[in-house]
Amino acid sequence: MKQAGMLxxxxxxxxxxxxxxxxxxxxxxxxxxxxxxxxxxxxxxxALRRLARDGVVEKVADAPAGKSGKTLVxxxxxxxxxxxxxxxxxxxxxxEEMPGTVDAEHFTLKLxxxxxxxxxxxxxxxxxxxxxxxxKLAIFKENLRNxxxxxxxxxLSLQDHEVRTTESDIAWIxxxxxxxxxxxxxxxxSSGEPGPARPKTTNA
Amino acid sequence: MKQAGMLxxxxxxxxxxxxxxxxxxxxxxxxxxxxxxxxxxxxxxxALRRLARDGVVEKVADAPAGKSGKTLVxxxxxxxxxxxxxxxxxxxxxxEEMPGTVDAEHFTLKLxxxxxxxxxxxxxxxxxxxxxxxxKLAIFKENLRNxxxxxxxxxLSLQDHEVRTTESDIAWIxxxxxxxxxxxxxxxxSSGEPGPARPKTTNA
DNA sequence: GTGTTGATATATCGGCTCGATATATCCTAC
DNA sequence: GTAGGATATATCGAGCCGATATATCAACAC
Numbered sequence: 001m002k003q004a005g006m007l008x009x010x011x012x013x014x015x016x017x018x019x020x021x022x023x024x025x026x027x028x029x030x031x032x033x034x035x036x037x038x039x040x041x042x043x044x045x046x047a048l049r050r051l052a053r054d055g056v057v058e059k060v061a062d063a064p065a066g067k068s069g070k071t072l073v074x075x076x077x078x079x080x081x082x083x084x085x086x087x088x089x090x091x092x093x094x095x096e097e098m099p100g101t102v103d104a105e106h107f108t109l110k111l112x113x114x115x116x117x118x119x120x121x122x123x124x125x126x127x128x129x130x131x132x133x134x135x136k137l138a139i140f141k142e143n144l145r146n147x148x149x150x151x152x153x154x155x156l157s158l159q160d161h162e163v164r165t166t167e168s169d170i171a172w173i174x175x176x177x178x179x180x181x182x183x184x185x186x187x188x189x190s191s192g193e194p195g196p197a198r199p200k201t202t203n204a
Numbered sequence: 205m206k207q208a209g210m211l212x213x214x215x216x217x218x219x220x221x222x223x224x225x226x227x228x229x230x231x232x233x234x235x236x237x238x239x240x241x242x243x244x245x246x247x248x249x250x251a252l253r254r255l256a257r258d259g260v261v262e263k264v265a266d267a268p269a270g271k272s273g274k275t276l277v278x279x280x281x282x283x284x285x286x287x288x289x290x291x292x293x294x295x296x297x298x299x300e301e302m303p304g305t306v307d308a309e310h311f312t313l314k315l316x317x318x319x320x321x322x323x324x325x326x327x328x329x330x331x332x333x334x335x336x337x338x339x340k341l342a343i344f345k346e347n348l349r350n351x352x353x354x355x356x357x358x359x360l361s362l363q364d365h366e367v368r369t370t371e372s373d374i375a376w377i378x379x380x381x382x383x384x385x386x387x388x389x390x391x392x393x394s395s396g397e398p399g400p401a402r403p404k405t406t407n408a
Numbered sequence: 409g410t411g412t413t414g415a416t417a418t419a420t421c422g423g424c425t426c427g428a429t430a431t432a433t434c435c436t437a438c
Numbered sequence: 439g440t441a442g443g444a445t446a447t448a449t450c451g452a453g454c455c456g457a458t459a460t461a462t463c464a465a466c467a468c
Contacts, residue, residue, distance in 0.1 A: 034343065034344070034347070034366075035343060036340065103240070108362065111358050111359070111362050112358070112359055114356075114358040115356050115358065136240065139239060140238070143238070152318075152319050153383075154315050154316070154318040154319065154380075155316055157376075157380065158312065158315050158316075161373075162238075164372070165372065165373075168368070168372065169365075172365045175361075176358075179357075
């Protein structure tokens, strides 16, 4: 992960649901995006300070968290952040961001927060992703047509596999688009209707 | 692309075949790895100078290229590089590099130069890649078992798709391994026999 | 001729990410 | 008590990326 906004987006998305400090944020990122998506401390902490500097997140006055219980998390030094109004706006902007790319990483990340988008915005992203994949497919097929004789068996096998994978990706996107257009009443979801109301998490 | 050696590897691999200057190198990289693998100028030129500084490539004395013909490329300013002996060694080391990761990008890049590896080294890489994919698959399935009820429809669909894709990747790797173990007489290759009689360098 | 465009070719800059490393605090087990 | 591990934040250098600048040269138009 390295591109513009691709760290800010999930950070804001998580902070949107509840306030957190850096360490927890990273754990949540890993469980949400899988263990194959690692953020470095050297990226996360400076990024949080940057976001705070720009006013999209703010530090939460750290109440020392009364120590009645043993299990309770103590007043160990930590910096808890909360998203601001500007942060909410930036989050939505990053999520919709039409001029942005729709490569696998961007798309995966955006899909993780799809529930915060309006249906039309979802469709736009899905269609942009499909167009990207179709371009990719065309280029690979063209490559295979032109160079089949000039590349070795490994590269050939790789490109064949790429073609199959890309076709499978397109089929999946088509499935998502179909679902989006014909929202079947009982789709296995668990976090609110895709309807007009934004799920407003109150507190934890 | 961003990880250690993942720029050096293809650069050395291409220069190994013939000497080139930066601009052409980038064009070759794009056609070889597809248009979805872009190297920035801000990466390529400093990297070339670094490689030259470290003695793995060297500048070729630029003969002004006699101008008998019109179509001939003129003596426009350019810096042509050639790989050195140390460079060949580094290339092989980067390619085999067992402690290194075998994520999709690394593996794809290495596969593009598989023909330069000994059969045993190829098998090792293939098996490392397979193990990586199997780990990934197990983790995704575990995730689905544990969190199926707690994630929304989009994340669920994404993870299902990831599982299918990973299974397909594993099947493909298995195919490559099988081919490697039973080299059918007529496999579509174009760069020399898989030579049973390659000098067996006792490497570390 | 001259002007415009586009490909060729190299270079540099700021902002950012990464991996490594340092430094504390707190909890649990022995 | 103290050793080891999880929690929590911070910093540094190396290197990548996107943007931008600067030339040269071929092609074609006017």
